[in-house]
Amino acid sequence: MKTFLTIVGLLILSMAHADEGQDLYNKSCVACHTIGKGRLVGPDLINITQQRSQEWLVAFIKSSQTLIKSGDPEAVAIFEEYNRMPMPDNDFTDAQTLAVIEYIKRTSAGTEANGQTADAQDLLSEATDENVSSGALLFTGEKRLTNGGSACNSCHNVQDAQTFSNGTLAKDLTTSWEIMGSAGVAAIIEGPPFPLMTVAYQNHPVTEQEVLDLTAYLRSVSESSGNQAAESYDMAMAIFGIAAFLIIMVFIMIFYPQRKPSRVSA
Missing domain, CATH: 1.10.760.10 (Cytochrome c-like domain)
Incomplete structure (x- = not known):
């Protein structure tokens, strides 16, 4: 016994x-x-x-x-x-x-190796421009994620002239689809293995439709990245600041009344 x-x-x-x-x-x-x-x-x-x-x-x-x-x-x-x-x-x-x-x-x-790359291209086989547009809005936060997760551009940047993103906390995702393919990108969005993402989305999972839209958008960004110049919004903001300063200085020089120093009697 x-x-x-x-x-x-x-x-x-x-x-x-x-x-x-x-x-x-x-x-x-x-x-x-x-x-x-x-x-x-x-x-x-x-x-x-x-x-x-x-x-x-x-x-x-x-x-x-x-x-x-x-x-x-x-x-x-x-x-x-x-x-x-x-x-x-x-x-x-x-x-x-x-x-x-x-x-x-x-x-x-109990498994037989196939020796292939598990790049599930069928994930985006029926993706449309509407998916790409929706993904762009989700990435920038203009469209909120269903379960309240943070927008991607809070931490990430992409080189896309059509959207504003300047997140520097995590990796630039411009070429993420080129490197990882549809299956890799989708898998990380759906079940992120990175500690910061795990905490951020632990109670705010991304839906299946949102995974599709974001993956479609990142594919679009990756495919068009070679045809558009990389934009630095840091530089743009710096140029804007300098221009605003110069305009203010010119305004002061033209419109501020000339004043003579007052004399103080002994």
Whole structure:
């Protein structure tokens, strides 16, 4: 009886460990990676446990940039291959990291790799100019997100002469679609893996329609970025300020009455 209970206990612990790995993967990894469905923002992770040591995987998952900065050749090669897109650090314990690795290993065993890029072009196969226009309004905040999330230009900038955006807190998204494709952009909007975005949209999820519209807009920006000059609104504001100052000075010189200094009697 004791042996039976021990076995049952181990099975329960194993199932809980497996579920934790899947939950962590879905929360922090699925926006950028697949297991057997091809490349996304980052590499396909199928059979990664056969290609890298457990020690290396733990280090990379916890802080890829630390490993890259140490000069690890495999980490540097991945960083360069995927457009130097930094993978966010994960505040996992060793046990949690191992649970994620175990989930990837278990899922890989029942999956056949296709060796393709998981760029779901069909996401935008029926996108129209209306989607692009709606996405532009959502990006700038002129049209509020349904669940009250912050407008994209609060943190991000794009080089688009038709809209005003000058967010500098996070990455410029002008070429984001070119780098990540439709599937990558949509996945990050829908389930952001970056800490700041995770907090900002945790209770304000972006709807499926908004994901489509924003992705369509970013595709439009990316495709037209080579045909329009990059605009710096910082410079524009500086020029405007100087011009306003000069106008005020001219106004004072022309209209301000000439006054003689008053004499003070002794």
